[in-house]
Amino acid sequence: MGVSEHNKVVSGIREKFIARLAGQHERCQQLDRDWQSRADNLESLEELCAIAHKIAGLAKSVGFPDLGAAAFQADSNIRKWLKDDHTMTSEEDVATAIKGFLEHCNLVLSDDSGNDQG
Amino acid sequence: MKILSVDDDDLILELLAENLTKLGFEDVVPVQSAQSALDLIYALDGDSEDLEVGTFDCFLLDIQMPGMDGIELCQRIRAMPAYKYTPILMVTTLSDRQHIEKAFAAGATDYITKPFDEIEVGARIRLAKLLVNEQRRGLQAYFLASVVNSSSGDDKTALFQSPVVVEGVEKVVDVLVLENFLLQLSRKELHQSAAIAFKYFAAQDAFDTLPEEEYFERLEMVARVITQSFKESKFLLTHFGCGIFVAVIDRSGPPVQKNIGQLISKGAAKAGIESGEAWPAIVVGDMVEIPISQRDDFRSLLLDATASVAKKSTHLGEKAEKSALISPKGLKYKIFSGS
Numbered sequence: 001m002g003v004s005e006h007n008k009v010v011s012g013i014r015e016k017f018i019a020r021l022a023g024q025h026e027r028c029q030q031l032d033r034d035w036q037s038r039a040d041n042l043e044s045l046e047e048l049c050a051i052a053h054k055i056a057g058l059a060k061s062v063g064f065p066d067l068g069a070a071a072f073q074a075d076s077n078i079r080k081w082l083k084d085d086h087t088m089t090s091e092e093d094v095a096t097a098i099k100g101f102l103e104h105c106n107l108v109l110s111d112d113s114g115n116d117q118g
Numbered sequence: 119m120k121i122l123s124v125d126d127d128d129l130i131l132e133l134l135a136e137n138l139t140k141l142g143f144e145d146v147v148p149v150q151s152a153q154s155a156l157d158l159i160y161a162l163d164g165d166s167e168d169l170e171v172g173t174f175d176c177f178l179l180d181i182q183m184p185g186m187d188g189i190e191l192c193q194r195i196r197a198m199p200a201y202k203y204t205p206i207l208m209v210t211t212l213s214d215r216q217h218i219e220k221a222f223a224a225g226a227t228d229y230i231t232k233p234f235d236e237i238e239v240g241a242r243i244r245l246a247k248l249l250v251n252e253q254r255r256g257l258q259a260y261f262l263a264s265v266v267n268s269s270s271g272d273d274k275t276a277l278f279q280s281p282v283v284v285e286g287v288e289k290v291v292d293v294l295v296l297e298n299f300l301l302q303l304s305r306k307e308l309h310q311s312a313a314i315a316f317k318y319f320a321a322q323d324a325f326d327t328l329p330e331e332e333y334f335e336r337l338e339m340v341a342r343v344i345t346q347s348f349k350e351s352k353f354l355l356t357h358f359g360c361g362i363f364v365a366v367i368d369r370s371g372p373p374v375q376k377n378i379g380q381l382i383s384k385g386a387a388k389a390g391i392e393s394g395e396a397w398p399a400i401v402v403g404d405m406v407e408i409p410i411s412q413r414d415d416f417r418s419l420l421l422d423a424t425a426s427v428a429k430k431s432t433h434l435g436e437k438a439e440k441s442a443l444i445s446p447k448g449l450k451y452k453i454f455s456g457s
Contacts, residue, residue, distance in 0.1 A: 009136045057232035
């Protein structure tokens with residue numbers, strides 16, 4: 001397989017990633033609202049964490065390193081919070097990380113070229 | 119090389135397969151859950167205990183998946199005789215020590231964190247394959263020596279010195295797997311680690327006088343006692359060769375008791391060795407840490423620990439000769455520790 005064909009395949013994966021991100025972003029916004037309205041709503045936080053985890057594992061590989069880093073931060077902070085490790089992560093840290101993650105999703109989705117800052 | 123790649127994210131599977139194909143690994147089979155992976159393995163290989171070689175030459179496993187996770191899948195695959203030595207690489211976003219340690223304890227050969235670099239993945243698969251070949255060569259040498267029982271002095275010495283893997287004891291890994299584990303740790307986590315070496319005191323005598331099989335049973339016994347002793351701690355253990363074991367312990371976990379000799383005595387009792395029964399005497403080295411001021415040289419951590427136990431062992435050997443510290447059988451229950 002030639003380089004151009006490889007790039008074509010990777011570019012196809014990137015397009016699928018962006019298409020999927022739109023739905024994930026919408027769902028995460030809803031989950032964030034659920035959690036903000038009721039801090040003991042851990043199920044929402046768990047689902048948000050799982051989505052951020054998925055995005056963290058792939059974003060950089062398809063050209064979105066900043067989104068990948070923001071998703072990783074959200075995943076990591078939520079995970080610590082869910083483990084009840086409140087000495088390392090405060091509720092504010094979790095909220096800030098989620099906010100940053102959602103902003104980066106928005107940046108990628110609103111940019112026609114699909115580039116983030118990284 | 120036939121690779122089974124398991125991840126609940128279809129896009130990750132697609133990207134991995136594409137990158138691996140580019141690197142020359144063209145036979146990649148993707149599946150989206152641990153259960154599907156097991157179903158496929160059983161369908162292709164059956165559940166025969168006698169099967170020596172399985173369909174797959176390498177596994178790439180995600181850790182966090184709905185249902186059965188990648189660590190349990192790793193354990194299940196490793197328990198199959200056909201995949202006892204097959205490279206299993208964890209490919210995951212989880213980069214904390216707890217998950218890394220669990221994965222290696224479950225039998226993983228290496229650990230790659232996402233987002234992965236395609237060239238790194240290829241290099242790590244090749245390295246894992248090399249490691250497995252080395253393990254097999256070591257075992258072949260052992261079995262050859264056992265069966266033929268006529269190995270030359272040099273071969274025997276090499277066998278005694280080689281880090282033959284002690285199998286069937288939880289948390290005991292190959293030396294190179296332990297190095298892979300240490301490589302994955304962050305600077306902070308590495309500095310939270312400590313190494314302690316243990317020596318089967320009469321290892322050389324036992325190796326020279328006992329049948330190889332019995333010698334390796336003794337090593338397994340020593341490994342069981344050590345792992346039982348550190349049950350409350352987070353650790354991995356390896357056999358370095360010459361009857362020397364090294365445990366790498368997470369100091370951020372439950373504190374390690376100061377009197378390790380006492381800990382080992384309790385471990386021996388819990389490991390089912392009755393008081394008075396003959397079992398190998400163990401020398402305990404000093405706990406070694408990497409000073410913050412030093413570079414992150416994990417090899418020196420392991421070597422300093424082994425040097426400490428070797429020194430103590432030599433010292434105790436001289437003392438034993440003078441005071442007949444060791445019983446005539448040379449195997450009486452005894453712990454040597456402290457400075």
